[in-house]
Amino acid sequence: xxxxxxxxxxxxxxxxxxxxxxxxxxxxxxxxxxxxxxxxxxxxxxxxxxxxxxxxxxxxxxxxxxxxxxxxxxxxxxxxxxxxxxxxxxxxxxxxxxxxxxxxxxxxxxxxxxxxxxxxxxxxxxxxxxxxxxxxxxxxxxxxxxxxxxxxxxxxxxxxxxxxxxxxxxxxxxxxxxxxxxxxxxxxxxxxxxxxxxxxxxxxxxxxxxxxxxxxxxxxxxxxxxxxxxxxxxxxxxxxxxxxxxxxxxxxxxxxxxxxxxxxxxxxxxxxxxxxxxxxxxxxxxxxxxxxxxxxxxxxxxxxxxxxxxxxxxxxxxxxxxxxxxxxxxxx
Amino acid sequence: xxxxxxxxxxxxxxxxxxxxxxxxxxxxxxxxxxxxxxxxxxxxxxxxxxxxxxxxxxxxxxxxxxxxxxxxxxxxxxxxxxxxxxxxxxxxxxxxxxxxxxxxxxxxxxxxxxxxxxxxxxxxxxxxxxxxxxxxxxxxxxxxxxxxxxxxxxxxxxxxxxxxxxxxxxxxxxxxxxxxxxxxxxxxxxxxxxxxxxxxxxxxxxxxxxxxxxxxxxxxxxxxxxxxxxxxxxxxxxxxxxxxxxxxxxxxxxxxxxxxxxxxxxxxxxxxxxxxxxxxxxxxxxxxxxxxx
Amino acid sequence: xxxxxxxxxxxxxxxxxxxxxxxxxxxxxxxxxxxxxxxxxxxxxxxxxxxxxxxxxxxxxxxxxxxxxxxxxxxxxxxxxxxxxxxxxxxxxxxxxxxxxxxxxxxxxxxxxxxxxxxxxxxxxxxxxxxxxxxxxxxxxxxxxxxxxxxxxxxxxxxxxxxxxxxxxxxxxxxxxxxxxxxxxxxxxxxxxxxxxxxxxxxxxxxxxxxxxxxxxxxxxxxxxxxxxxxxxxxxxxxxxxxxxxxxxxx
Numbered sequence: 001x002x003x004x005x006x007x008x009x010x011x012x013x014x015x016x017x018x019x020x021x022x023x024x025x026x027x028x029x030x031x032x033x034x035x036x037x038x039x040x041x042x043x044x045x046x047x048x049x050x051x052x053x054x055x056x057x058x059x060x061x062x063x064x065x066x067x068x069x070x071x072x073x074x075x076x077x078x079x080x081x082x083x084x085x086x087x088x089x090x091x092x093x094x095x096x097x098x099x100x101x102x103x104x105x106x107x108x109x110x111x112x113x114x115x116x117x118x119x120x121x122x123x124x125x126x127x128x129x130x131x132x133x134x135x136x137x138x139x140x141x142x143x144x145x146x147x148x149x150x151x152x153x154x155x156x157x158x159x160x161x162x163x164x165x166x167x168x169x170x171x172x173x174x175x176x177x178x179x180x181x182x183x184x185x186x187x188x189x190x191x192x193x194x195x196x197x198x199x200x201x202x203x204x205x206x207x208x209x210x211x212x213x214x215x216x217x218x219x220x221x222x223x224x225x226x227x228x229x230x231x232x233x234x235x236x237x238x239x240x241x242x243x244x245x246x247x248x249x250x251x252x253x254x255x256x257x258x259x260x261x262x263x264x265x266x267x268x269x270x271x272x273x274x275x276x277x278x279x280x281x282x283x284x285x286x287x288x289x290x291x292x293x294x295x296x297x298x299x300x301x302x303x304x305x306x307x308x309x310x311x312x313x314x315x316x317x318x319x320x321x322x323x324x325x326x327x328x329x330x331x332x
Numbered sequence: 333x334x335x336x337x338x339x340x341x342x343x344x345x346x347x348x349x350x351x352x353x354x355x356x357x358x359x360x361x362x363x364x365x366x367x368x369x370x371x372x373x374x375x376x377x378x379x380x381x382x383x384x385x386x387x388x389x390x391x392x393x394x395x396x397x398x399x400x401x402x403x404x405x406x407x408x409x410x411x412x413x414x415x416x417x418x419x420x421x422x423x424x425x426x427x428x429x430x431x432x433x434x435x436x437x438x439x440x441x442x443x444x445x446x447x448x449x450x451x452x453x454x455x456x457x458x459x460x461x462x463x464x465x466x467x468x469x470x471x472x473x474x475x476x477x478x479x480x481x482x483x484x485x486x487x488x489x490x491x492x493x494x495x496x497x498x499x500x501x502x503x504x505x506x507x508x509x510x511x512x513x514x515x516x517x518x519x520x521x522x523x524x525x526x527x528x529x530x531x532x533x534x535x536x537x538x539x540x541x542x543x544x545x546x547x548x549x550x551x552x553x554x555x556x557x558x559x560x561x562x563x564x565x566x567x568x569x570x571x572x573x574x575x576x577x578x579x580x581x582x583x584x585x586x587x588x589x590x591x592x593x594x595x596x597x598x599x600x601x602x603x604x605x606x607x608x609x610x611x612x613x614x615x616x617x618x619x620x621x622x623x624x625x
Numbered sequence: 626x627x628x629x630x631x632x633x634x635x636x637x638x639x640x641x642x643x644x645x646x647x648x649x650x651x652x653x654x655x656x657x658x659x660x661x662x663x664x665x666x667x668x669x670x671x672x673x674x675x676x677x678x679x680x681x682x683x684x685x686x687x688x689x690x691x692x693x694x695x696x697x698x699x700x701x702x703x704x705x706x707x708x709x710x711x712x713x714x715x716x717x718x719x720x721x722x723x724x725x726x727x728x729x730x731x732x733x734x735x736x737x738x739x740x741x742x743x744x745x746x747x748x749x750x751x752x753x754x755x756x757x758x759x760x761x762x763x764x765x766x767x768x769x770x771x772x773x774x775x776x777x778x779x780x781x782x783x784x785x786x787x788x789x790x791x792x793x794x795x796x797x798x799x800x801x802x803x804x805x806x807x808x809x810x811x812x813x814x815x816x817x818x819x820x821x822x823x824x825x826x827x828x829x830x831x832x833x834x835x836x837x838x839x840x841x842x843x844x845x846x847x848x849x850x851x852x853x854x855x856x857x858x859x860x861x862x863x864x865x866x867x868x869x870x871x872x873x874x875x876x
């Protein structure tokens with residue numbers, strides 16, 4: 001990625017912008033950026049499965065929701081807990097959820113996998129609706145007293161302050177996305193892509209596919225849980241429809257589709273595009289989701305490789321050019 | 333019949349009624365998957381749309397039977413258009429059938445939002461038509477006529493479907509295409525037309541179910557998710573592409589629903605999804621399906 | 626000399642249709658062994674049984690003296706068995722170097738590392754470079770596997786099979802679909818790369834079989850029809866009958 005100078009420059013500029021945004025933007029705008037960061041991070045965790053392992057998941061809301069609820073419940077039931085431990089509880093809960101689901105998940109791929117994740121997601125949704133005493137059912141849980149953010153026991157920050165939350169959320173999300181990118185550079189990340197391209201071959205090369213998949217699920221689930229936990233803090237309300245509904249699973253899929261399946265940046269640019277679309281259509285119509293749905297269908301039909309499609313096309317052309325050049329040179 | 337027995341029988345009949353409804357919806361879904369390899373995420377949305385169209389046609393004509401005739405046809409027509417102009421044109425990504433799944437997902441969203449835009453989010457009530465109101469008495473039991481009508485209607489369609497599949501030439505082509513589309517195409521049969529036919533037929537059946545269910549379940553946007561999820565469970569457990577599987581599992585699910593609601597309200601969804609998850613993991617082609625998965 | 630691979634009364638069926646009907650094989654260590662037979666004889670099924678793709682309905686498979694019946698592919702690989710695929714099976718969206726690297730990482734047992742970037746693994750990358758040189762693909766190292774010419778893709782396929790440093794290599798019709806020139810190159814490559822190792826090859830092309838094999842087993846209707854040195858097989862009447870003019874008679 002660092003080979004790609006233009007991309008690196010754009011990233012640096014974006015990060016710089018995000019770093020100084022609160023100094024010239026109002027709370028509404030910085031909140032939007034914070035939400036974008038959280039949802040983009042969530043989409044990147046889904047993308048670990050979709051673009052890098054070749055698995056389409058319709059149920060990632062499960063991990064998002066588990067993280068959100070675990071954090072919210074921790075804040076409510078554990079006296080005086082500070083922010084970071086509450087978030088860690090959210091993350092570990094979603095990782096445990098992923099661990100529990102993995103024995104079944106690793107056995108399937110393709111449409112069966114999509115259906116299975118759909119089933120798990122719906123199961124969690126329905127269960128949380130039913131167990132109202134714990135989850136508050138449709139009304140959900142409201143967080144009135146926000147925990148403070150204790151940094152290394154030295155500084156105590158008030159997370160109610162939008163600017164504080166903004167920097168905290170953005171830093172955590174950017175760091176998480178970077179971690180997931182770094183993962184793709186490691187051997188296990190390489191195995192993941194191998195599984196996507198040719199699971200049978202990977203098996204025959206001596207890799208244990210089920211274990212590799214399980215580890216990826218747990219990591220992906222963990223980051224999704226982190227996104228959910230941050231979302232809970234952000235909204236200060238956690239409801240079943242807000243964090244476990246099937247749309248919560250579909251939105252990152254749509255984002256990845258728009259940004260470009262098969263790329264790392266796809267979910268990030270796609271989420272940005274979705275949010276932009278939301279904002280723009282709000283001005284013209286109430287039916288924002290309808291516009292999103294239509295745009296999505298158009299994208300699937302006419303721009304199946306999304307925003308990243310242009311970039312991919314350029315890459316392929318470059319590869320073909322290199323090969324042609326080699327063949328011409330060896331023929332000469 | 334003693335009151336206790338009467339209650340059990342009533343629940344059993346309720347189960348059959350919902351089961352047959354579910355069968356109408358899921359048979360189309362399973363046929364489409366068996367033949368085209370595509371799980372139509374929008375199938376239940378068509379079911380829902382048909383209910384709304386029924387409401388509208390009823391408002392205009394005041395005649396339920398006209399709705400029952402026309403609404404499914406409109407929905408089937410829409411299905412044909414979707415297949416011909418959208419589904420067919422979608423290119424595979426090289427990641428299995430992801431593109432089709434996503435496309436039908438998008439269509440399902442658009443249909444639900446469209447319905448919300450025009451008719452709002454409140455439940456719409458549709459009254460049971462004149463001739464089918466009231467109860468019928470047999471064996472000391474009183475049972476709503478309308479539900480019996482529903483069962484009868486579904487059975488008639490089922491019989492016609494089975495007869496056409498097994499006794500007509502077109503039916504044989506459809507069955508063959510369901511296991512080996514390439515071979516059938518090589519025999520010179522126009523596969524795209526067969527696909528379109530099956531897609532339209534499946535959607536039509538969902539449309540009929542949509543109208544028939546409307547007086548019972550009422551019409552609201554969330555019904556697509558509810559019935560849709562049940563239909564997925566039927567198709568997964570019964571076997572992708574198996575009509576027999578769809579029939580057996582639909583009825584089973586209908587009964588489980590009827591009794592489950594009575595006796596185990598909290599556990600019912602867990603059992604259902606849990607069972608679906610197990611089938612997907614250990615026997616991905618379903619109980620009656622042929623090695624696909 | 627001990628046997629690197631043995632099967633004892635191997636049987637397998639598909640939904641009741643018996644395809645492998647009692648096969649005993651002995652492959653000696655260091656031997657190059659070809660398995661041939663008319664279409665439908667069961668060669669591919671036998672191959673898939675030995676390589677762990679199917680679990681045999683009945684019988685034993687011994688690898689290096691150890692009972693490996695029913696072992697899954699990854700386990701067999703870690704014990705030193707590797708296979709190639711008839712339909713080229715590489716990692717399409719990865720570069721040639723990345724393809725080979727996956728094999729090298731596995732051989733070195735680096736399978737679950739998620740903290741060190743692959744770029745920084747110098748020993749691994751050097752090994753990848755050496756392998757690429759041996760199979761003449763150094764220039765194409767950054768080209769996606771799916772964009773290689775057929776012949777070069779097969780070479781990559783072969784090298785993937787070998788990167789895990791197997792003791793026994795199983796090749797499934799490695800020269801399928803190749804022109805005579807490409808076949809000659811492939812055979813030379815195979816001979817070079819399997820030097821000092823044991824090899825089992827399933828092939829239809831008799832030129833390839835006779836130029837590579839130390840011993841040949843002929844399969845017919847799921848059973849062993851004959852086993853022996855190439856000359857013995859060439860003269861064997863039963864084999865000639867079975868093929869009825871399929872190339873072997875013309876030799």
